[in-house]
Amino acid sequence: xxxxxxxxxxxxxxxxxxxxxxxxxxxxxQNVIMRGDDDYQHNTARxxxxxxxxxxxxxxxxxxxxxxYHVTGDSLVHLPRTDQxxxxxxxxxxxxxQRTPITISAGRAVVEQKSDTTKPRREQDVVHLYDxxxxxxxxxxxxxxMRLDTEYLMLMPDSDIIKTDKxxxxxxxxTDTTAIGLNANNAKQEFELMSKVRVHIRKNAGHHSxxxxx
Amino acid sequence: xxxxxxxxxxxxxxxxxxxxxxxxxxxxxxxxHGVTISRGTLLIKAEKANLKQAVDGKQNVxxxxxxxxxxxxxQKRDGGPDLWIEGQAESAEYDESTEMVKLISNALVRYLDxxxxxxxxxxxYLSYDSKNDVFLGTNSTSGQHVEGNSRVRIxxxxxxxxxxx
Numbered sequence: 599x600x601x602x603x604x605x606x607x608x609x610x611x612x613x614x615x616x617x618x619x620x621x622x623x624x625x626x627x628q629n630v631i632m633r634g635d636d637d638y639q640h641n642t643a644r645x646x647x648x649x650x651x652x653x654x655x656x657x658x659x660x661x662x663x664x665x666x667y668h669v670t671g672d673s674l675v676h677l678p679r680t681d682q683x684x685x686x687x688x689x690x691x692x693x694x695x696q697r698t699p700i701t702i703s704a705g706r707a708v709v710e711q712k713s714d715t716t717k718p719r720r721e722q723d724v725v726h727l728y729d730x731x732x733x734x735x736x737x738x739x740x741x742x743x744m745r746l747d748t749e750y751l752m753l754m755p756d757s758d759i760i761k762t763d764k765x766x767x768x769x770x771x772x773t774d775t776t777a778i779g780l781n782a783n784n785a786k787q788e789f790e791l792m793s794k795v796r797v798h799i800r801k802n803a804g805h806h807s808x809x810x811x812x
Numbered sequence: 813x814x815x816x817x818x819x820x821x822x823x824x825x826x827x828x829x830x831x832x833x834x835x836x837x838x839x840x841x842x843x844x845h846g847v848t849i850s851r852g853t854l855l856i857k858a859e860k861a862n863l864k865q866a867v868d869g870k871q872n873v874x875x876x877x878x879x880x881x882x883x884x885x886x887q888k889r890d891g892g893p894d895l896w897i898e899g900q901a902e903s904a905e906y907d908e909s910t911e912m913v914k915l916i917s918n919a920l921v922r923y924l925d926x927x928x929x930x931x932x933x934x935x936x937y938l939s940y941d942s943k944n945d946v947f948l949g950t951n952s953t954s955g956q957h958v959e960g961n962s963r964v965r966i967x968x969x970x971x972x973x974x975x976x977x
Contacts, residue, residue: 772869777832786837787835787836787837788833788834788835788836789833789834789836790831790832790833790834791831791832791834792831793830793831793845794830795827795828795829795830795831795832795843796826796827796828797826797827797828797829797832798824798825798826799824799825799826799827799871800824801822801823801824801825
């Protein structure tokens with residue numbers, strides 16, 4: 599005989615089902631949290647990258663919503679142990695309507711983003727560039743052509759500073775300069791060369807007088 | 813004729829220094845830790861140099877010496893295979909548009925034929941126009957003649973006939 603589902607019984611079953619769902623839910627949630635921890639423990643010990651992106655386009659917006667800097671590259675790999683990103687063949691355009699657009703390219707970049715969890719704490723984004731690094735600024739309304747080449751360069755986009763302790767070579771419309779070590783602040787338009795500075799000022803650069811073609 | 817090596821005016825300029833700081837906004841650069849500026853046969857040496865680029869791109873350079881090592885300059889002169897002019901002072905100023913070298917305080921300039929000094933002039937202030945080879949010596953560091961100062965202002969012209977330009 600089929601027991602009739604009376605209203606009470608249905609309500610009881612509903613209650614039981616609800617309790618079951620809650621129980622299951624919390625069990626599932628707890629599990630995820632636990633596993634999450636596992637993952638984290640697993641991650642920090644983990645050497646190899648935990649995710650990577652290919653052919654990407656990374657745009658960092660500043661608080662006023664304008665693009666602060668914009669990075670593209672062949673591949674981006676996240677290294678969990680050091681919380682860094684490694685980018686192959688990065689191309690960085692640092693542009694902001696108040697300042698001059700600068701294009702930076704390199705063989706490899708390692709990006710360390712501002713972070714409170716890393717030890718030591720990272721005050722601001724730092725980008726390390728390696729292998730045939732080049733920085734180019736176009737001839738513009740309020741900017742003169744400049745091209746810089748070096749093997750290593752450190753960028754701090756938030757404070758608009760670039761730095762290296764390696765050899766640099768620098769070309770402008772009428773000068774060729776080489777030195778060891780550089781500290782440039784694009785916001786303040788200050789440019790410091792640390793040692794062994796050699797500046798070659800070409801006499802007839804610009805106006806092409808045919809008498810002196812060298 | 814004792815004109816400065818004409819080709820120098822058309823030569824590139826090479827500047828070497830131990831350190832440089834460029835204030836791009838104000839077109840001012842400070843070179844330090846030993847500076848040499850060469851341009852054709854003109855060679856200038858100093859401890860420090862303040863470069864200011866004029867709007868037309870021409871450089872004005874103020875050269876500062878280290879105690880005990882004066883600022884020096886040397887340049888070949890036309891009119892002979894081995895004619896030179898040498899100068900030194902506590903500070904100097906070189907202006908690219910006028911090609912004038914001003915030597916200020918304990919200034920000394922020598923004209924040489926090879927190693928032999930043919931003329932020499934010392935004073936508080938000496939200026940040498942390397943384009944037109946006009947040499948001016950005065951008895952005050954301002955470059956003006958000051959009455960009552962012991963030194964006498966002398967303008968020296970070379971003895972040999974000037975070549976027609």
